[in-house]
Amino acid sequence: xxxxxxxxxxxxxxxxxxIEKVAEKVIRTKKAGNDVVVVLSAxxxxxxxxxQLAHQAAGDPDKRExxxxxxxxxxxxVCLLAMILIKHGCAARSFxxxxxxxxxxxxxxxxxxxxxxxxxxxxxxxxxxxxxxxGFQGVDEANNITTLGRGGSDTSxxxxxxxxGADVCDIYTDVDGVYTTDPNVCNxxxxxxxxxxxxxxxxxxxxxxxxxxxxxxxxxxxAVPVYVKxxxxxxxxxxxxxxxxxxxxxxxxxxxxxRDQAKITVVRVPDRPGVAARLFGPLSENHIVVDMIIQNAxxxxxxxxxxxxxxxxIKEARRIxxxxxxxxxxxxxxxxxxxxxxxxxxxGMISHAGVAAKMFSVLAQEGINIMMISTSEIKVSCVVxxxxxxxxVTVLHSAFGLDRA
Amino acid sequence: xxxxxxxxxxxxxxxxxxIEKVAEKVIRTKKAGNDVVVVLSAxxxxxxxxxQLAHQAAGDPDKRExxxxxxxxxxxxVCLLAMILIKHGCAARSFxxxxxxxxxxxxxxxxxxxxxxxxxxxxxxxxxxxxxxxGFQGVDEANNITTLGRGGSDTSxxxxxxxxGADVCDIYTDVDGVYTTDPNVCNxxxxxxxxxxxxxxxxxxxxxxxxxxxxxxxxxxxAVPVYVKxxxxxxxxxxxxxxxxxxxxxxxxxxxxxRDQAKITVVRVPDRPGVAARLFGPLSENHIVVDMIIQNAxxxxxxxxxxxxxxxxIKEARRIxxxxxxxxxxxxxxxxxxxxxxxxxxxGMISHAGVAAKMFSVLAQEGINIMMISTSEIKVSCVVxxxxxxxxVTVLHSAFGLDRA
Numbered sequence: 001x002x003x004x005x006x007x008x009x010x011x012x013x014x015x016x017x018x019i020e021k022v023a024e025k026v027i028r029t030k031k032a033g034n035d036v037v038v039v040l041s042a043x044x045x046x047x048x049x050x051x052q053l054a055h056q057a058a059g060d061p062d063k064r065e066x067x068x069x070x071x072x073x074x075x076x077x078v079c080l081l082a083m084i085l086i087k088h089g090c091a092a093r094s095f096x097x098x099x100x101x102x103x104x105x106x107x108x109x110x111x112x113x114x115x116x117x118x119x120x121x122x123x124x125x126x127x128x129x130x131x132x133x134x135g136f137q138g139v140d141e142a143n144n145i146t147t148l149g150r151g152g153s154d155t156s157x158x159x160x161x162x163x164x165g166a167d168v169c170d171i172y173t174d175v176d177g178v179y180t181t182d183p184n185v186c187n188x189x190x191x192x193x194x195x196x197x198x199x200x201x202x203x204x205x206x207x208x209x210x211x212x213x214x215x216x217x218x219x220x221x222x223a224v225p226v227y228v229k230x231x232x233x234x235x236x237x238x239x240x241x242x243x244x245x246x247x248x249x250x251x252x253x254x255x256x257x258x259r260d261q262a263k264i265t266v267v268r269v270p271d272r273p274g275v276a277a278r279l280f281g282p283l284s285e286n287h288i289v290v291d292m293i294i295q296n297a298x299x300x301x302x303x304x305x306x307x308x309x310x311x312x313x314i315k316e317a318r319r320i321x322x323x324x325x326x327x328x329x330x331x332x333x334x335x336x337x338x339x340x341x342x343x344x345x346x347x348g349m350i351s352h353a354g355v356a357a358k359m360f361s362v363l364a365q366e367g368i369n370i371m372m373i374s375t376s377e378i379k380v381s382c383v384v385x386x387x388x389x390x391x392x393v394t395v396l397h398s399a400f401g402l403d404r405a
Numbered sequence: 406x407x408x409x410x411x412x413x414x415x416x417x418x419x420x421x422x423x424i425e426k427v428a429e430k431v432i433r434t435k436k437a438g439n440d441v442v443v444v445l446s447a448x449x450x451x452x453x454x455x456x457q458l459a460h461q462a463a464g465d466p467d468k469r470e471x472x473x474x475x476x477x478x479x480x481x482x483v484c485l486l487a488m489i490l491i492k493h494g495c496a497a498r499s500f501x502x503x504x505x506x507x508x509x510x511x512x513x514x515x516x517x518x519x520x521x522x523x524x525x526x527x528x529x530x531x532x533x534x535x536x537x538x539x540g541f542q543g544v545d546e547a548n549n550i551t552t553l554g555r556g557g558s559d560t561s562x563x564x565x566x567x568x569x570g571a572d573v574c575d576i577y578t579d580v581d582g583v584y585t586t587d588p589n590v591c592n593x594x595x596x597x598x599x600x601x602x603x604x605x606x607x608x609x610x611x612x613x614x615x616x617x618x619x620x621x622x623x624x625x626x627x628a629v630p631v632y633v634k635x636x637x638x639x640x641x642x643x644x645x646x647x648x649x650x651x652x653x654x655x656x657x658x659x660x661x662x663x664r665d666q667a668k669i670t671v672v673r674v675p676d677r678p679g680v681a682a683r684l685f686g687p688l689s690e691n692h693i694v695v696d697m698i699i700q701n702a703x704x705x706x707x708x709x710x711x712x713x714x715x716x717x718x719i720k721e722a723r724r725i726x727x728x729x730x731x732x733x734x735x736x737x738x739x740x741x742x743x744x745x746x747x748x749x750x751x752x753g754m755i756s757h758a759g760v761a762a763k764m765f766s767v768l769a770q771e772g773i774n775i776m777m778i779s780t781s782e783i784k785v786s787c788v789v790x791x792x793x794x795x796x797x798v799t800v801l802h803s804a805f806g807l808d809r810a
Contacts, residue, residue, distance in 0.1 A: 016462055057421055058488035065491070065499055069484035072477045076458075079474035083463035086470070094470055098503050102541075145502050261442050 001124075002167040003035045005047070007135065007157035011014045011174040013077045013167065016084075020369070023084045025172075030090060030181055035125045037164065039135045039157040040081060042073025047136075060315070061248055063108035067137075068145040071097070074134035074153070082132050086376060091129035097137040099147065103154065104138035104146045107287045111146035111216065113155065116163040123229070124299030133160060144185035158215040162222035171211065176236030178210050178227050180204070180402040181255040186394045188403035192253065197242035198346055199253045202379040206343035207258025216240065243347060252400035253349035257389050258341040262314045263379055264370065265306045265375035266321065266333035271298040275328055279305060282320045288313045290376040292341070292383065306372060308383060311337055339371065342392040344382040344400060356380045362399045368392055408440045408530075409466035412540065412562035415449035416579040418635035421489075426760045427636070428489045430577075431535055435476045436497060440530045442569065444540045444562040446485060447478025452541075458554065465720065468513035469654040472542075473550040476502070479539035479558070483694040486535050496534035500525065502542035502550065507561065509543035509551045512692045514552035516543055517619065518560065521568040538565060546766065563620040567627035574624070575632045576616065581641030582633050583615055584609070586660040592800045593808035596641060601648035604658045604750055612663025621645065632778030649751060656760060657805035662794050663746040666696070667719045672728065673736035676703040680733055684710065687725045691752040693718045694747070695729035695789065697779040711777060713788060716742060719805040744776065745794040749801055760787045767804045773797055 006026065013019050022038075030036050041047075045301075050070045054061045061069075076093035085092035099106075100120055104111035124131045135153025138146050148155050154171055161169035163293035176191065176202065181191040195203075197220035204213040210228060219226045219240060226240040269275055276295070284289055293307040309317050314335060321333055342363075349355045356373075359380050363370060368391065384392055397403060411431065418424050427443075434442050444796060446452075455475045460467045468473075483499035490497035502509075505525060509516035529536045540558025543551050547805050553560050559576060566574035580588075581596065583605065600608075602625035609618040615633060624631045624645060631645040676678055681700070688695055698712040700759040718738060726738055747768075754760045761778075764785050768775060773796065777788035789797055 016458075020460070050481075053485070054488060057424070057485045058492040062491045065484040065487040068499060068501070069481060069488075072480050075477050075480075076474060079470045080458070080462045082470040083459060083466040083474075086467045094473060096473070096550075145501075216516075243723075317499040397427040 001033050001035065003037070004029055005037045005039065005161040005164070005165060005166045005169045006169045007153055007155050007169070007193060007229060008041065009173045010041040010046070010358070012172050013040055013081070014044040016080065019077065019080050019267055021085060022081060023088060023090075026085065027088060027090050030334050034226070036130045037125070037160055037166070038081065038130060038132045038152055039079040040074060040132065041135050041153040042077055046076070064144055067108045067147045068405050071134070071145050071147055073138040075163065077172050078132045078134045080370070085130055087292055090254055091127065092132060093124055093129050094132045095205065096134045097113065098139045098143060100133055102133075102138035102159070104140055104148070106140040106146065107148055108150040110287055111140070113138060113148070113159045116159055118138060118163050121160075121164065141199065141306035143151065148214070151209070151215070154212040155218060158218045158226060161263055162218055163226045166224065168225050168227055170229055172229050172231040173210065174186060174231065175210065176233060178208070178254075179242070180253070181397050183226035185257070185390050186255075186397050189313065190398060190404045192401065193236050194239045195253060197240060197348055198243065198378055200240045202343070202376065203254050203256050206256040206345060206379060206381060207260070208254070208256045211240070214268040222230070224385040230296055250346060250401060251345045251352045252346040253348075255393050255396045255400070255402065256343045256346050257393050258343075259385065259386060259389060260311050261308050261339050261341050262311045263308050263336040263339045263383060264308060264317060264321070265304055265334040266325060266330050267334060268302045268306055270307055270329050271301050271303040276305065278291035278328055281323060283309070283317060286316060286320060287316050288320075288383070291380065292372050294372050296326050308339070308341065328372065330399040339383050340386045340389040341381050342389065342396065343379055344396055345379045347378050348378075358399065360395060361390060362395055366395055406438050406440065408443045408569060409434055409440070410444065410566040410569070410571045410574045412558055412574070412576045412755065413444040413446065413450070413636060414558065414578045416551040417577050418445055418486070419449040421485065424482065424489060427486060428474050428493060428495075431490065432493060432495050435535060440761045441535045442526065442530070442565055442571070443535060444558055445479060445482040445537065447482055447660065448541050451478040451481070463582060466756065469549055472513045472552045476539070476542040476550050476552055477553050478797070482536045483539045496532065497537060498529055498534050499537045499539070500759040501539045503544045503548060505538055507538075507543035507564070509545055509553070511549065512547040513551055515554040515692055516545070518543060519563045521564055523568050526565075526569065538786055547680050553619070554617065556614070556620070559617040559620035560623060563623045563631060564627055567623055567713065569578060571629065573630050573632055575583045575634055577634050577636040578615065579636065581635035581638060582643035583613070583645070585658070586798055586802050587613070587662070590662070590795050591802050592659075593802060595807065597643050599644045599646060600658060601709065601752055602645060603648065603783055604752055607644045607748070607750040607781065608659050609662050610785060611661040611750060612665070612746065613659070613661045613788060616645070640654045655751060655806065656757045657749045657751040657807065658753075659750050660798050660801045660805070661750065662798050663748075663750045664794060666744050666746050666788065667710060667716045667724060668741040668744045668788060669726070670709055670739040671730060671735050671790050672709055672739060673707045673735050676706055676708040676709050681710065682734055684726065684729055684799050687729060688714070688722060691721060693722050693724060693725075697777050698721050699777050713744070713746065713777070743791050744788050746786050746788050746792045747794065747797040747801065748784055749805060750784045752783050754783050754785075763804065764801065767800055768797060771796055771800055
């Protein structure tokens, strides 16, 4: 008997017919002799509807209230699935973040799970019930509702799997696995049978939407095998696991892009110790993640600092930085939202020289100007003009031998 | 400085424009120097939509899951109002049942509030914030979400007013006060300036929808002055309070009707001690409220027992009673859903003889057959065929001198 955590995304619970299908899958897993914990997202489109409502109500809504508002979508789906399972004679019970409880920090809209109280869940599993947990939500120490950011239900699922010592965490979604790149952008994309945690993490961070990066971090940390599968077919699937001999030996495992990028340049910053901290400290305190950072060579005691943030953080980042620009005596802020980040990822890079150089030359051949570069052991990312996104992805996918035959 | 509890019903928060109007009213009350606690219902129609969804999902849905599902409507409105108040520079914070906390028993779909934790609310009021509490919902001891039944937000508001020792509890609704009868049924209905707790309680129990009966019970118990007002005009209003000299000296204060009635007859029950308990015990255990009860005179050791329940409880009542009918050796069940209850209410009845007799004769003159009768000190109720509801209300309203000049 195994303990299985199953997560179903928004398209898998988009309406009652689809939730009935989920119930069938859950009952089949249960009847095969497994303990089952289910994590659900909100119905497809529902969270967006709530976000829109919040912005209509208040433009830049209070974050505590915003999180409490947008967490209601998951409450609906978990209750509906529980009702349907019980109707079919399968013991089941739904739990919200405060009931489980999923304890997070207080970073509204992008909270991190600190721990999960296993006792309630174990008691339900012991009585033979299916446990259904609302994804995406938690509570902080003072019982304020928090949410985990886009794709947060993946993280809810992996965190539960880790806390309960589950044998596997199945992530059911609308695609049948992890691809070498987005099949919507490049029709030669191939599905990967397996991928390592590290590659998956870099791909997720670099814009692949199939899993939330934090979920992969947790999966790696607690060695939870994660299986990405389609809700609509039993074929396919990609196992995210420890690196092993069986994995494909390509230098580059995948190409990703991220359009949710904005480039900020602080022009003519006095180049003295502590200035960077003065700029990035307040952003970090406000939970704004800075991705790539470039500092130009200093000229006459002044430098330019360029970095990227998520587009949704632009408004707040600008508000914060305009203060700082005055204080440190910089010239001005420049913001460019017309950019995208294109990345190549692969553990093979560690032992192969010239991968980055090849990427730059492939892009140059197509006349694509590179505005920023950042590299890690297993990733090279370039910021380019947004209009070149598809072209860059397609030529890189082909150049690194990823095209389907 | 006073402490004011304001409750706004579904039509008052039906959309963002209306919630903006509520915010204006709240800010005005706050600026006048009051502490303000707001209780909100869900947007008009939202709870019905959720109820329908639950029944589509599972026919006869699990009650725990049902309550958790239908309580989401209030979560939306409280967060939206908090965002809007904060946008206007008014400190505010929303609270759900589990956060306040509103502690109830475990009678899902019709739970009763046991107590309310005042500390969280007082701390917020002390920092000058408006406190916004989701109506209709609470949590039991094990943190399961419960709901308080139709109109439950009234009860949430009065319970909060009682717990906090508020100076007044304003119930904003879509009518401008309590009327002698439903103006939609009788165009000569008059608004009452004041009404006693006891009369209001009987009217609410007898079908007047303006306040949930439990809210009036609590208001009476804790002597909370309740002001029923229109959200859309500053005119009018009815004060529900202790009986006093100023009140109108009519024998009958109002006429009500209740279409949510079904008549059940258990035919040929062996007439021996304990049989009634055997019938009504299981109904009560399942939280089904039995309203009027009539037992026929015994013939040959057998009797018929007739009683009324809410129509929504018919399915469950039938399921429970069919078992009992077999066990006690009764003949059969008969269910009639084509009935309504018409009532006259007034504290003046205590000192006036012949009020009930007058009611019966007025109905008889119109050819309306009375199927069941029940009386209390200040109320007479008759069950009649549903089709006579409007006629009965209109002639009684006129016969007891309530018609507007």
